[in-house]
Every structure is written in structure tokens, then in C-alpha cells.
Amino acid sequence: MRDRLIDEHTGEQIEDPVTRVLRDGVAVGLANNTVLIAKDGTKRSIDDSGAPIRDGKGNIMGVVLVFRNITEKRRAERELLKADKLESLGVLSGGIAHDFNNILTSILGNISIARMFAKPGDKIFERLEEAENDCMRARVLTQKILTFSRGGAPIMKTAFISELLRDSASFALSGSNVRCEFSIPDDLWRVEVDEGQIAQVISNLIINASQAMPGGGVINLLAENIVVDERQGIPLNNGRHVKISVTDHGIGISKEHFQQIFDPYYTTKRGGSGLGLAIAYSIVKRHNGYIDVKSIPGKETTFSIYLPASSKEALAEKESGEKIRGGKGKILVMDDEKMIRDVVGDMLGILGYEAEFAKDGAEAVELYKKAEQSVRPFDAVIMDLTVPGGMGGKEAVRKLAEIDPEVKAIVSSGYSDDPVMADFRKYGFSNVVAKPYNIKELGDALYEVLK
Template sequence: CPGVEAISTGQPKEVETVGILDDGSQITVKIRAFPVFGKDGESEGFIEVVEDITRSKHLMQEVEKALKLESIGIFAGGIAHDFNNLLTAILGNVSLAKVMLKPEDPAYDKLTATEKASLRARDLTQQLLTFSKGGAPHKVTTSVKEIVEESASFALSGAKAKCKFSWPENLWPVEGDKGQIGQVIQNLVSNADQAMPEGGVIKIWAENTIIGDVTELPLPGGRYIKISIRDMGKGIPEEYLSKIFDPYFTTKQRGSGLGLAVCYSVIKSHHGLITVESEFGIGATFYIYLPASEKAADIETEENKTIGGEGTILVMDDEEMVREVLSGMLDFLGYQVELAADGAEAVDLYQKAQQTGGHYDAVIMDLTVPGGMGGKEATRKLLELDPGAKVIVSSGYGNDPIMAEYAQYGFSGVVSKPFIVETLSSTLHAVITQST
């Protein structure tokens, strides 16, 4: 008891502890005890001040968590950028070789499997990029139903566990990054599967919900989509619940401890919230809150074939292997290609083409060039030379704010590394054929 200690030592005593309210809920309290002295200078009693610090404690934990994520992000961003450049060469050559073959060719299925493995590797680098400082999601208005079902099915490929979905007919759309939200679902469903080694049912459902201005949830009032993912595993011990979203925290023998931290970071970047409830021995339920959008969900079409073209494309990238694979892709698609190693060289080539009556139908600019002029500055200079220049920004740092809001920086299109030839062809076709 802090009061007894204050009396025995003659000094103020301060402790933090957990208090239980009448309704059974817990709060964190700070107790300050002060000794009371008599005329003879001896301690005769004490005064205690009890303060509810639940909210401030929670806010402090959130700040500490954010600082951890930021420090990881500075390191992770560079690794993911370099790795995506390597994957661009691998995936680009594989996809190019694949489109040169007929589906009945014996090598076609092998290349398809390699392409899928490369895309999985791309997803892993995206988990690193999620931590990167300054990252921004590529938001579109979409329905979470398709994202959740596709991501959950992918996560359970070959697993014993199965998913049971429940969706309301009038589920509101959200404005979010489909890849990042899908990554969150994959992580949570994979964890749920691992919690049930003998198999079982993972229940996933969603609902429209309105959160008032006064709520226990640290969210502003408004319309939200609430996604719930429940497993039938062993559950999470109570002492771990406050730590599971911390980077590197894990109870598994294998694993990085980043999966749930990624989930936390993604949902936070979408101005949402992720929470968990669990009873040890029964199972766990994760809840995701995402702000609902007032817009209708975008309708997308699948790009399963290459679109050929003609004209001359200027490619700027500091990595020789990336320049080579892009040159091969563009040559296959029917374009003429000229290459530059940095932004200054690209601007010089563009200016010389103008002076000699030449013309570039589009420019593909690498965003980041260590020690040289990058795509942002080079594009600004190109637009000064030619306001009608059509520039596509490309980067292995897919979470850069410029990639999310490319039009604000003068770019006409965006392609994130690594990419397949079909993606490159459709992006080029859309940019070249758009009216200026």
C-alpha cells in the first residue's frame, strides 16, 4: 500500500495499478500518497490522491508504438526499394518470356508458377514498405467484400481451415488501398489458420456502423465499415493483448513479429482502427474499422492481355538491369526505345529531340536516383520544355506520396515496380491515347 509506505519512509510514494469498477471493467490509476506529520514531526497518517490515467496511458502507448514503426520504416524502405528493383528484372523477364509462348508450350506453366512466386515476393516487400516513413496508400473507392474474400482464399491455399463469410446486401464502400487492405486480411487469416493446426472455421463478416462523437473508441464520429475475423483457436493470453501490435512481438517459434504491426500500420494510415478480443482457450476476434466512402465503388476491368503500340519511349532508370528489361518489354510491344541513366540525361535527350524535330510519345521516369536527378525534378524540367509531355512515374518505393498522388506532380500515369508486361502495356496505352 503506497500510504503505508509513505508513513514508514516519511516520503511521498507514487504507484500505478489497475482498478476494477463496479461493472467489472478495468482502469489504470495512478495513486499518490503523502505522509501527514504531527507536531512532533512523526508521521501520523497519509493522504492519497487517485487519478484515472487510462486514456493518457493508452495515448502514450500509441506514441511509443508509432516511434517504433517509424524507426523500422527508415531502414525497411531502402531494403524494399532495392529488392523491388531486382524483382522488376526477374518478373519482367519472366512475364516477357511467358507472353512469347503459347499456353500449350511445356515451359508456359513453369513460367506462370515463377511469375506467381515473384508476385508473392512483391507482396512481402510491400509489408516492408508499409513501415516506410512518409508512405501513403493508393486509395480507390472499392467494396471490401471482394478484397476480403480474395485475400482470405489466397491465405488459406492448401490449409485445413476454411472461411465462412457473411455480408450485408447494402455494405458501404470504402476509400482505400486494395493491396494494403488485402495484406491485412492475409496476415489476420494466416494467423487464424495457424491458431487452428487441426483445421476449423474462420468466420468473417462485415457490417455498416455509425460511431458517435462520444465513444470509447479512439475514432472521430462518422460512418464506418466494421470487419470481424474470428477463429476457434487457443486464444491469446490476456497479458499479451496490449502487446500484439508492437513490432517484433511474437509468441511463435517462427515468424518475424511484424505481421500484426503491419496490420496496425496499414489501418492507421487509412484513418481506421484495429482491435482484438480474446478469451484464452476459446479463440480470438479481430475487428477492423475503416471509414466509409460517400462515393460509389469503382468498376475495374481485368487486364489479361498485352496491348501493342508504336512510337518512341524514353526510359530513365539508374539500374542497368531495369533499363534492359524495360527495353526488351517495349521492343516486344512494338515501341522504339531510348535509355537514360538519370534525370539530367533524360532531360538532355528530350531537349535534343525537340531541337532535331524528334518526338517522344511517352517517358517512363524512375522516381528515385541516388546521387542524381530523380523523376520528380526531371519531370518538372520536361514540362517546362514541353507542357504536353506524357510522363509515367515508376518506383520500387510504392508507398511514396508521389506514387499515390502522381497527377499533382505532373505525371500522366504510374507503374509500381515490379510489374509484368501486361501492366506496362495497358498503362502505356492509356497514357499515350489520352487527350492532352
């Protein structure tokens, strides 16, 4: 078998440039979408040109060919295009998610308050509990939307992810006719991840794999420690990584769909959203990782995720439970939305705190300054990060620190252009509570800074 030139998009063979030069007697070039298939089946994107070699009388006595391997350049261009598409979608989706989370904060807060006044076992208690659970599911949905936005930065922590991989895959396959076989070493390296987002990636990949095998079957999930270097052709920094591979033995991915599978809203499934793989791509990208796919149509498909390994120690898990922790103290709440100020004020009152309110950062700074000069200063501040047309929490907390270097500020937001929610201490905050939140989550956040 000899080397062949094909069109990357159509798969059709391209005329040999030597033949063209000899026939036409002029220099020729290939189209930008030319692929060279070597004798061993290796495919390379190439850019080339051919020109005739003439003797003293002008007769063609040969052909000179110049081939340039542009495979990595093409891959980089495709990665950039995918990133641009997600960035455009992020501008729109981030704003929608922010507004929706504000509304959801009011709904969830009021439901959690009402539930406290109902008796367990009563019909109204059960209805409120169901409504609160539905709000939590809606919160997961807005988090998926936020993944596209510039404010959807992962909230990282160092963790062992073996259990996360098993739990996410098993949960995604609940009730299906597909099972997952795991190959995860005991010495899998730690990674620095947002566990919720990575669980979402694994869930999306497992669901995709399951749908590729409608008659049932086995999905293989492999995790391994690898050291990346430039010889492997993986667009990552050299060094230690954890590689996670999800393989199904289903219908595979056809050539015409291969370049578009990570595009937002692109789907070949009836009733599909086209967001699953786009979300997975965006999350992995934000973790400084890489996601790749290989497929043999009619046989199998493997998605591989590469995440940088961490040398940090894994954090101990916090205790969790249904107990609502109250307290005492004077709390300043800054939010531009009245419905948020109202519901947070009610929750604080039930928790045992006294609340005062500001519509933006400038007003919050003035109120805090006056309180510092009184006999009853504020014990803590809860501030919205983004205030349209006004001073937000990021700037306000710097000014508060000038007034009181020991200020205890909690940042709260449903969306942000800055990575403050992911690294709040770096910006001067003591804790974080992401919108939407219920009365227990608010109580826990205050207890952590005031204990």
C-alpha cells in the first residue's frame, strides 16, 4: 500500500501533485484540508506545493515537492475555534444564570423558612420538602449553564477521585441495562478539582456511552497515572497527570460528526440538548486539562480526560447534617436585589442574628464605617459580588479592610466575571456562599466565620 492524499472533509482521494505538475507544466499547491495517509495508516494534515524542474531548453525533467506537516497547527486551530464558540455562548448564558440564581435564591430561601414552621409528617411539610429538593435540582441546572460562562470558575480542592469516579458512573447508570467495569489503581495520584464539576463530566460521558449501546453492554472506566511529554503530542504542559478513559462498545462516531461533537447544541440524538459534551469540554479546559476522543465506527468509542496531578495534601471532609446552626450578632447584607435582601433578612432573623441592609458597595462601606464608630459594630458582612452600575463586593471588601483589617466578609454570587468565588480568601473574604442557598447553608457560612 502506497501513501495516499485525501480530502479531510469528503474522504475522497486527491490527484497526485506530481501528475498535475507533469500534465500542466506549472507549480501547484494543495487545498488546506489535505491529509496524507502513510503506508502504516498514520494520518497527517499537510500543506504542500509542487513545481516542475526544467532543463536548459525548458523541458520538464522532474518535479520538486515540498510537504509540511501541519497536524499540530490544525489541532490548535480547532481547539481555538471550540474555545471561541464556548466563549460566545458564555457571555449570554452567564447573564441568564445570574438572574435565574437571584430568583432561585428568593424561592429557595422562602421555602426553607416555611418548612421550619411546618411539622414533620404533615402534608405541607412533605410538599415544602419536595419543592426545596426541586430547587436544588434547578441549582444543578444553573451550574451547568454557568460552566459556559466566564464566571463559572471551578472551586478547587485537592482530592483523591477514585470514589468520585465510581459513584458518578454508578449513579449515571442507575436503572439502565448497562454496567460499568472499573480499573482504578490504589495509588492513583491526587488532583486539584471541583468535585461537583468533574462528577458532572463523568456522568455526561457515562450517559453518552450508555446511549451508544441501546441493547445493553459494558462500559470500561480506566484511571491511570501518566507522565506527559512533548513526544506524545498531547497539548498539555509536561509533567504528572491523571488520565481517565471511558470506553463503550457501541455504534461509534462517524467521520462527518467527529469534528463537531464538542460544539454547543450539536447533537445527533432525537430530543438531545447537545450540551453534554460541550459542558465536559469546558469543565476540563477550566481544570487546565485536556479531553480527547477516539472512535472505531461500529465497534467502540473512547473519551480520555487528562487532569494535572497535585502534590498538595487532600483536604479532610467537613461534617454534614440537617442541623441548622444559629448564632448572635449584627450582620450587614449588601445586595442590589430587594427580594434577596428581604429573604436573607428573614433567614438571619430566624437564625438569631440582627440584620441591616445596603443596596451597593458604597452604601455598605458608609454603614460599616458609622457602625465602627458606634458601640455596636457589625460582626460580619454578606456581600453580592456583582452590582450592575455600582460598587460590587470585590471593591467594597478592600475598602472595608482599610476601615477594619479584621473584617469578616462573606462573598455571595450567582455569577461573576472574576474568579473570586473559587479563591475568595485571596481577595479578602473569609467565606463564600453561592447562590442559590437555603437557611442551613447561610447558617453554616456565618458559623464558620464567627466561631
